[in-house]
Amino acid sequence: MKSAARDIVSRVISNERIADRIHDIRFALHSAAEPPLPGQFAHVSVPGVFLRRPISIAGFDPASRIARLIVRVAGRGTDILSHMKTGDETRMTMPLGNPYPIRELTGGEIPDIWLVGGGIGAAPLLYAADYISRLAGGRAGIKTFLGFRDAAAAFGASEFEAYGETSLDIGGFVTDALTESLGKKIPDAILACGPAPMLSSLQKICARSGVRAYASLEERMGCGVGACLVCNCGISKDAGDEVSYKRVCRDGPVFPLPEVVFK
Amino acid sequence: MNMSVDLCGVKLKNPLIAASGTFGFGREYDELYDISCWGGISVKGLTNEPRTGNPPHRIAETSSGILNSVGLQNPGVDAFIREELPWLSRMGVVVIANVAGATTDDYTEAVRKLSDSPVDIIELNISCPNVKEGGVHFGICPKSVSKVTGAVRKRCLKPLMVKLSPNVSDIASVARAAEDAGADAISLINTITGMAIDARTRRPILANITGGLSGPAIKPVALRMTWQASKAVAVPVVGMGGIDTGTDAAEFLIAGARAVMIGTANITDPTAGPRIRAELENFMSENGVDDANELVGSLRTD
Structure with missing residues (x-):
């Protein structure tokens, strides 16, 4: 399947703290962006940290083209993201990854x-x-x-x-x-x-x-598009099969649960 | 304006090459933009047999770079030639096959197979810091560099570029050893060995404990080594390490590089390829440079 992902500029429409360290941020998506499906994610550029942050799509309204990202403050990158204000813009590649089927x-x-x-x-x-x-x-x-x-x-x-x-x-x-x-x-x-x-x-x-x-699944991610091979997870198609590494960003993030090999 | 450069007899339409390990085999980025904007693409490091690579985590972020420990996960050289190369060789870019191995025989066997394939250049990776055997162990002293380069040279029917590790005491002597053993070009630098620790758990972040540092953090080291290596050898040098803008690329050319590789920038900005190409063209026109070759080795120290 040819990916429909695009690297786009998105603008913050609102940012609301909905629980302890949890922020609900709505972004107006650029017209070039394809509508995301549940399970897909956005790879979001965060000013002040080196890597982008993969954030799952928590909602999308096709009429207004507003996407919702719910962010848990887990470190410096997500902390900066949680402080974004209405009108702030940032780049993100989206939609990425395979959705829930x-x-x-x-x-x-x-x-x-x-x-x-x-x-x-x-x-x-x-x-x-x-x-x-x-x-x-x-x-x-x-x-x-x-x-x-x-x-x-x-x-x-x-x-x-x-x-x-x-x-x-x-x-x-x-x-x-x-x-x-x-x-x-x-x-x-x-x-x-x-x-x-x-x-x-x-x-x-x-x-x-x-x-x-x-x-x-979640894993520390690099490129987000499937090229750098850093966000690997163990997958075994059938019990007893050899474990192979798949890319969380590209082959996932959604996998059939029986195939996932937990440590 | 002329952007094209000659790299050991192979013409690149511009001096920008996607660095091995950050660009896969090109398919993922071709979905975001036309990858023919690159002068060349150095593919993910290939070994004779497929490799699964290291367990997670494989990446740690630093303030201006990343540590990675992928450990050469790849489908093997046969699968590359059969499934990836037919597509990639139609994309209008110079294809560079990056080859790694645990033993000299691994290298020579993979290179023998690639010599019969349509790849344009073979890049000998003797500088991967993330595998237990081979990799950087070949690249740490002039003697072992000479041995593996010489063995591969005998089997290699393509231009041979040797990718050097920065984890050495004297980069000039290592570069000369590669040249003397038959390298047609030198590329440098691979990543600098480093590590990251989670102080709360007192554990390393990377499953492999150590990893390779890349990104703007290593640019000054990379520039210095590009300059030293290009003075030490007569063959062309391809410089890399933390290039994130067109001006960064120009700096490496000025230091003595014939071409440059761009790696980590692809990870932080998926459209880095076309962006840096446009920036380099802008830099040249703003500074009255008509030909990229004018920049090469033009460092003034007077």
């Missing part, structure tokens, strides 16, 4: 998709929820499982509730509520994003219940 999963039917997000991993799932809901004409029952370190870091719960039943776990394991729900019903697929320990645990749970699952 939502269209393939839904196949025209009303989908039964569950979302599992840990911490800042909830961000791309907000766009997934919105996208699935629009695809299903608002009739999709999207079940969401969110987990946060503490109450101050929690965001997005009320937004997810607008799309369907949402469970919120603070300081525990997001997978506990999921395991309970999977005991009653198996959805068409689970889309996930979160820290590696959460995804690793989710991998085992999904294998036990036989549910299809896709996860968006």
Whole structure:
């Protein structure tokens, strides 16, 4: 597939602190930018740090062409990004990476998709929820499982509730509520994003219940387009197969969860 | 305005070459712009057999550069010739095959295969700091540089460029050793060995513990070594290390480089190729330079 990514200038429309160290920044996209899909990311130039920062797309409105990036302040780069003001401009390459395979999963039917997000991993799932809901004409029952370190870091719960039943776990394991729900019903697929320990645990749970699952991964990134080979992750197509390295930026960031090899 | 330069008998339409390891085999960047704007492309380092490379993390950021420890992940020279080269050799750029290995036999076998392929130049990578065997171990002293260059020279039917490591005590003697053993050109510098530590966890950031530093952080070192090497040898020198603007490129030409390579700039700015080309043209017209060759080795020290 020929990438539709473009390197463009985007302008900040608004920047709101929505939780502890979590900022919701809206960008007006340049007309040359292709609409992003859930799971894709923008590689954002940040003045004052050397490398760009890969930020997942948390929302996109096709009519206004406004994209939403939710940023967790994790270091100097994201701190500078979190201080961007309305009217500030920056370059970003987007949309990059492979999206969650939502269209393939839904196949025209009303989908039964569950979302599992840990911490800042909830961000791309907000766009997934919105996208699935629009695809299903608002009739999709999207079940969401969110987990946060503490109450101050929690965001997005009320937004997810607008799309369907949402469970919120603070300081525990997001997978506990999921395991309970999977005991009653198996959805068409689970889309996930979160820290590696959460995804690793989710991998085992999904294998036990036989549910299809896709996860968006994170790794220290260089070019963001697939050329420099620094953002590698271990992938094994089938259990027992040799582990090969794939590029998180280009072959991912979304991978079928059973194929991901966790340390 | 003439931008073209001659690199050991191969004509480059301009002196800008994408540096190995930052440009893959060209496909990813060709989706963002027409890669024929480059004078040449040095492909991701190739080994005779495929290599998986090092585990993550492979990159650490510094204030004006990066440390990487990819460890020569590549599909192997056969897959390159079969699957990548037919496409790349149609793109209207000089194709430089960067070759690495763990043993002299690895190098000679890969070079033998590439000598039968349509690549334009072979770049001998004896300076990769991120592999356990071979790589930089060949490049650290004049004697070993001479040995591997000489062995490869016998099998190499293409112009042979030897890429030198900066992790040496005397770059001039290493450059001369490569030239004496049959190199048609010298390229330098590869990355400078470094490391990064996470103080909170007291662990190295890179899984390989050490990595290679590149980017503007190393530009002064690279300029100095380009200048020293170009004075030491008669064959053309290709300079690199932290070039991020057209003026940076001009500085390397002035220091004595016939052409330059641009690496890390591709990572921080995916459209660095066409940008730096335009900037170099602007620099030349603003400074009344009609021919890029006028800049080469024009450093004034009087």
